[in-house]
Amino acid sequence: MRKLKIAQFGLGPIGLETLNLAATKPWAEIVGAIDFDAAKVGKDLGTLTSIKRLRGLKVCRSLDELLQKAKPQIVFHTTVSRFKLAFEQLEPIARRGLNVVSSCEELIFPQLLQPNSATRLDRLCRANGARIVAAGVNPGFVMDLLPLCMTGICREVRAVHVQRVVDAATRREPLQRKIGSGLPRNEFQRRLKAGQAGHAGLKESLALLAHGLGWKLEGISETGKAVIAQQDIRTQYLHVKKGQTCGLHQRAEARIRGKLRLSLDLKMFLNAPDPHDALQIEGDPPLDMVINGGVAGDQATVAALVNTAPRLLKASPGLLLPTDLLVPRFG
Amino acid sequence: MRKLKIAQFGLGPIGLETLNLAATKPWAEIVGAIDFDAAKVGKDLGTLTSIKRLRGLKVCRSLDELLQKAKPQIVFHTTVSRFKLAFEQLEPIARRGLNVVSSCEELIFPQLLQPNSATRLDRLCRANGARIVAAGVNPGFVMDLLPLCMTGICREVRAVHVQRVVDAATRREPLQRKIGSGLPRNEFQRRLKAGQAGHAGLKESLALLAHGLGWKLEGISETGKAVIAQQDIRTQYLHVKKGQTCGLHQRAEARIRGKLRLSLDLKMFLNAPDPHDALQIEGDPPLDMVINGGVAGDQATVAALVNTAPRLLKASPGLLLPTDLLVPRFG
Numbered sequence: 060m061r062k063l064k065i066a067q068f069g070l071g072p073i074g075l076e077t078l079n080l081a082a083t084k085p086w087a088e089i090v091g092a093i094d095f096d097a098a099k100v101g102k103d104l105g106t107l108t109s110i111k112r113l114r115g116l117k118v119c120r121s122l123d124e125l126l127q128k129a130k131p132q133i134v135f136h137t138t139v140s141r142f143k144l145a146f147e148q149l150e151p152i153a154r155r156g157l158n159v160v161s162s163c164e165e166l167i168f169p170q171l172l173q174p175n176s177a178t179r180l181d182r183l184c185r186a187n188g189a190r191i192v193a194a195g196v197n198p199g200f201v202m203d204l205l206p207l208c209m210t211g212i213c214r215e216v217r218a219v220h221v222q223r224v225v226d227a228a229t230r231r232e233p234l235q236r237k238i239g240s241g242l243p244r245n246e247f248q249r250r251l252k253a254g255q256a257g258h259a260g261l262k263e264s265l266a267l268l269a270h271g272l273g274w275k276l277e278g279i280s281e282t283g284k285a286v287i288a289q290q291d292i293r294t295q296y297l298h299v300k301k302g303q304t305c306g307l308h309q310r311a312e313a314r315i316r317g318k319l320r321l322s323l324d325l326k327m328f329l330n331a332p333d334p335h336d337a338l339q340i341e342g343d344p345p346l347d348m349v350i351n352g353g354v355a356g357d358q359a360t361v362a363a364l365v366n367t368a369p370r371l372l373k374a375s376p377g378l379l380l381p382t383d384l385l386v387p388r389f390g
Numbered sequence: 391m392r393k394l395k396i397a398q399f400g401l402g403p404i405g406l407e408t409l410n411l412a413a414t415k416p417w418a419e420i421v422g423a424i425d426f427d428a429a430k431v432g433k434d435l436g437t438l439t440s441i442k443r444l445r446g447l448k449v450c451r452s453l454d455e456l457l458q459k460a461k462p463q464i465v466f467h468t469t470v471s472r473f474k475l476a477f478e479q480l481e482p483i484a485r486r487g488l489n490v491v492s493s494c495e496e497l498i499f500p501q502l503l504q505p506n507s508a509t510r511l512d513r514l515c516r517a518n519g520a521r522i523v524a525a526g527v528n529p530g531f532v533m534d535l536l537p538l539c540m541t542g543i544c545r546e547v548r549a550v551h552v553q554r555v556v557d558a559a560t561r562r563e564p565l566q567r568k569i570g571s572g573l574p575r576n577e578f579q580r581r582l583k584a585g586q587a588g589h590a591g592l593k594e595s596l597a598l599l600a601h602g603l604g605w606k607l608e609g610i611s612e613t614g615k616a617v618i619a620q621q622d623i624r625t626q627y628l629h630v631k632k633g634q635t636c637g638l639h640q641r642a643e644a645r646i647r648g649k650l651r652l653s654l655d656l657k658m659f660l661n662a663p664d665p666h667d668a669l670q671i672e673g674d675p676p677l678d679m680v681i682n683g684g685v686a687g688d689q690a691t692v693a694a695l696v697n698t699a700p701r702l703l704k705a706s707p708g709l710l711l712p713t714d715l716l717v718p719r720f721g
Binding site for chain 2: 080196200204205207208209210211212213214216271272273343344346347348349350351352354355358359360361362363365366367381382383384385386387388389390
């Protein structure tokens with residue numbers, strides 16, 4: 060078996076775990092990594108990851124530097140949540156005809172916020188034989204791809220509702236901070252309203268669902284509010300006082316001619332009881348599904364990124380949606 | 391939009407419902423049907439289905455007769471459960487370069503029982519630009535494709551266990567008879583043992599799962615036993631006395647080096663309590679999923695067949711597995 064040459068773009072916690080997992084795959088050969096952080100540039104990948112056979116590979120400061128040393132076929136891209144920022148990083152990768160699996164949340168359906176940039180990137184991919192797709196758990200699976208899979212056995216779909224409840228106390232520190240833990244209620248509410256805080260990709264999940272079902276939406280509404288600690292909460296990483304923010308409740312909805320057709324409801328807060336993912340399809344047959352305990356985000360996100368790579372190469376070039384790929388599976 | 395020309399092969403209850411559903415799709419144009427039953431040959435499809443615009447289309451007795459009148463691109467094939475029997479019907483269709491979505495249970499993984507026939511059919515498909523795939527709910531979704539989808543977010547998969555409990559009293563008469571309802575316990579047990587009764591496709595679901603995970607099995611064991619009525623049961627169609635068979639409990643398992651790695655457990659009996667589909671993945675992350683009430687078989691099977699057609703045409707020619715197609719979805 061010819062191995063796929065892999066590079067990692069972004070060496071935060073998710074990027075490092077992606078490298079660690081990719082290195083275990085018989086089809087993968089790690090050939091390099093990029094990070095913009097001066098503290099990481101030049102560091103030895105063998106040291107950063109503790110994978111001995113990566114010793115001698117130094118972190119590059121740019122794509123150009125990496126390409127002078129290696130010819131990756133797939134780039135795992137784990138740097139930003141916003142497509143606007145990702146675009147500038149992905150554009151030169153597409154120009155070189157490389158393939159990308161990205162954790163960028165808005166890239167799950169980039170046509171929603173930046174349709175022109177999406178079209179440009181898609182053309183560039185097609186012209187150069189590159190493939191770009193986003194993958195993950197949320198967005199990327201539990202609130203979009205999995206519900207779509209389930210509609211494959213429906214004669215009729217009238218509405219799709221998904222709820223995700225995450226106990227953020229069991230998650231890594233950046234997530235605990237992202238959901239506003241420890242901030243005064245008003246401060247987090249202000250940031251949510253200004254689009255400076257909150258979970259990225261919820262609207263995009265909904266747009267992907269609608270696109271997959273062939274539904275023309277009249278618009279998407281999204282609301283977000285702080286969840287307030289009812290008592291002091293101490294996690295491995297931080298201490299939240301009663302009355303401070305301990306998480307968020309975010310919701311995206313779409314109606315067609317006044318009727319609620321799609322709803323995605325996301326609660327992520329410290330010590331959230333009964334964490335789970337749930338799905339109801341109003342249709343024929345109706346479907347009522349629950350993942351008890353929910354899907355743990357980080358490990359599963361890393362798995363989704365790595366498992367997507369072999370399937371990405373079987374797709375035609377372009378800026379792709381998860382629905383443009385073969386059935387997901389461990390690989 | 392150019393419509394896909396559709397023909398129906400087999401006009402039993404599932405075949406007729408497939409036609410009814412396909413006729414509602416904007417991408418489909420029904421051009422004819424085949425059945426071997428002399429009582430159906432020559433009948434008007436408009437009468438058989440109550441779809442007015444099919445009036446004037448007569449049921450053909452053979453593929454040759456159909457092809458003299460119409461040029462279908464897709465054939466929905468709903469005649470038999472055994473690949474051995476399906477092969478003779480599919481071989482001439484492949485030779486003509488047509489595409490097939492079939493409900494044939496063993497066709498979900500035909501390599502298991504008839505690897506040589508599967509290879510022959512695959513070559514024939516490739517040589518003539520034909521595509522053949524099976525679809526359905528079980529096999530085809532709840533015990534194979536859906537579990538595989540879920541492994542797409544796993545870093546590691548150690549074992550996959552699926553349970554399906556069907557209350558057969560809510561299902562159509564042929565299914566109630568298929569599971570032995572009303573037979574003496576010993577008689578059904580004898581038929582099960584002789585392979586003359588039972589649910590077809592369970593071993594194939596397990597083989598598809600193993601194939602999708604890249605696992606080499608040392609063998610598959612399958613057991614089946616009668617479920618006995620604890621009291622008299624009366625359904626819409628039949629009357630089962632206490633002590634007679636009222637359904638079956640079938641189970642397929644695979645071990646690797648002595649360890650149970652895959653198990654599919656199927657209970658279908660009259661008045662089965664708490665019908666559901668459940669899935670546990672032992673892995674990282676572990677996953678524990680339940681479809682409350684389960685997936686109602688017939689309507690969902692028909693939906694799976696019809697929804698598969700648009701995705702089939704995007705695949706390369708061959709005798710395909712469900713995992714060779716794009717992500718399932720309503721379409």
